[in-house]
Amino acid sequence: MILGVFTGLTEHGGIQRYGRHGAAVIATLARSRGEDYRFMGLNDSVGQHEIETAGVSFPVTGFARNKLAMTRAVMACARGVRLAYFNHPNLAPLGLVIRALNPAARYIVSTHGTEVWEPLPRLRALGLRCADRVTATAEFNAAKVVALQCVGRERIAIVPCALDPEFAPPTGAAAPRPHPGEPPIVLTVSRLMSAEHGEYKGIDTVIEALPEVLAAFPGVRYVVVGDGDDRPRLEQLAQRCGVDQQVTFAGSVDAAALRAFYAACEIFVMPSRTEGFGIVFLEAMALGIPVVGGNHGGTPEVWADGTAGFLVDHGDAHALAGRLKLLLGDCDLRARMGAAGRALVASNFSFDRFRQNFGALLV
Template sequence: MSRMRVLVLSWEYPPVVVGGLGRHVHALVRELAAAGHEVVVLARRETGTDAATHPTTDGPDPDDPRVRVLHVAEDPAHLRFSDDMVAWVLAMGHALLRAALTRLADWRPDVVHAHDWLVAHPAIALADTLGVPLVATIHATEAGRHGGWLTTPLSRQVHSIEWWLARRADAVVTCSRAMRAEVATLFDLDPDTISVVHNGIAPRRWSVPPAATEAARRRWAPGDVPLLAYFGRLEYEKGVQDLIAALPRIRRAHPGTRLVVAGTGTQQQMLVDEARRHRVRRSVRFAGHLTDDDLAALLTAASAVVLPSRYEPFGIVALEAAAAGAPLVASTAGGLGEVVVDGVSGVSFAPGDVAGIAGAVRRVLDNPDAAHERARVARARLVPDFGWPVIAVRIAEIYATAPAGGAIEAGRPKIPTGNVLSAGDLTPPR
């Protein structure tokens, strides 16, 4: 495959990392560079800074000098993501576009790759101006995050930008077959035109010395009791409230079971309240953000890692748990159902099914040998199915075959008043 020049746009890129998207882009561009492609990343500086405190920088990625990173300063306008998201996103897009046009000089990409709706405006403008193909990876959707509902002005605004990006892109990529179906439904696309490229993992990052594993068990579950772990964002769609609701049933079958919840998010207090309501507050530890080393030690020490998502485009956390060798218990939401194969590489349950969570966890705790065999199978799949070299080759193939469709004139999408992912559901959530 010929060497290509690739311009990647992402609203998060190390050291600015909000969630899994930043880590995904970072790993992907490094692998593309390793394969010989010339990569420039267009990303932003920290929220709440400005050009005086955090000026725009242009130089090699500290982790891989083959990748050039243009980290763009925020504009002077006093805009806050939490107060006026769309205005903040538009300002960020303007700053990214201005930086690309003024600082990239004569460097011209062969393809523009946009990651999610937050960079739709500068990505579309650059692809239109340069006359090169636009590839868009849709990592998640606004409707999916809200169970199919677009009941607020903000949700409708975000959805309309997602629709525009997906319709304008010359090639659309999703991280799972479930996300491909969701994107096709929401944005009126032919699913056969959407490419599925899974997220990746670097397994060696999660190797843990035995002493660190033992120390984690003493820290989180003294007394050699069963230890369950969840890690990820603390948001409603992650379903941690369902896991907490299942914990009393689990503890009746396996007394003393402890749960560690690692991560931060807007629903932390709700989850604490749920633990009190179900009378398991003393059995649940809210660990907050853990360092990579501490998280890896927790995963290797866990009797099971439980991922109870109600909505999950892919579920990279499942790959990370598998890399650590932890037995997996996961819902079938979205991409999780593709990563965790029930009875083969883990144990599954239906999203939101509290009794199903309890039953799945008991299957693991009742038969540790079978659970560890499933964990071995899950880990063995990582390199051939989810290794970054495999993923980078697939993305490069998409770059090479994407047509330069050019600018389009699109009207506003019609947004149904009911559930956009469930036909006939006209009753909005409370």
């Protein structure tokens, strides 16, 4: 059988989405071979949940953060496991448990970004180093795994994130753009957590750049979709910068509302300091929206500066304002970059491409 162990599949977030995509590929492969599979979610609520993604349905058993119960469940099926997949380095020690009970079993561990940008605790690091294969979303992250976790580069496979098939527009279709005369909207989609601070995602920098942008384009609005305990601090920053009337914190929204926010904006911006990948960039690009991101982490591997959008150094509000003004003032440039982004997502970051890359590791 193939065993998949996940931090959670019912929750929102990039790692959870990556996990659902991986689970869909595993379930499809196992069914095609007549092989059993089982999925476990540490943070999912107790009981069995039915998940559907990319047109594939599969069950996952939740353990409500009960690590001991999940470890026992892993041990109970370890001897029948041909291949185990762990979608986060925090779960890697379970690979050692399976290996101890079933030396013939192989296991794979996925890494995503900041969680491997510092040395891992000893047991997690050992679990990662003993994995048969490790995945990374970008070469930048792979280099961190090599340098800080002491995993040989030859055992690391680059498997980038993918756009959800449900989110992708029909082939050849472009998202409707805002009507002429409507106030232009600059959009960020991000959680707002104090542990990360708005400065991690660059929201601080966008707010600080707004006075310069507004001096040239007085009608611009900045919309932030997402919520968290850092929101009050960011709201206060907008007040101090004198732009609180032009900034809207929309909070958490459902999928339909999120797509409407994307469709209403002219530019997507998230100049992060440390971004492992950034699935929200793929969503914006798939809808033909030019993007502005941080020239750091894995983001430069998604698009080259000046193609689907621009890359700016973290914290440089003046440089960011310049790029935003350039895009706001040139609708032809926005259209060209939007078209380039859509083509890039279709060719490099589709679910079909993910299925090929990830599926190759499972045979």
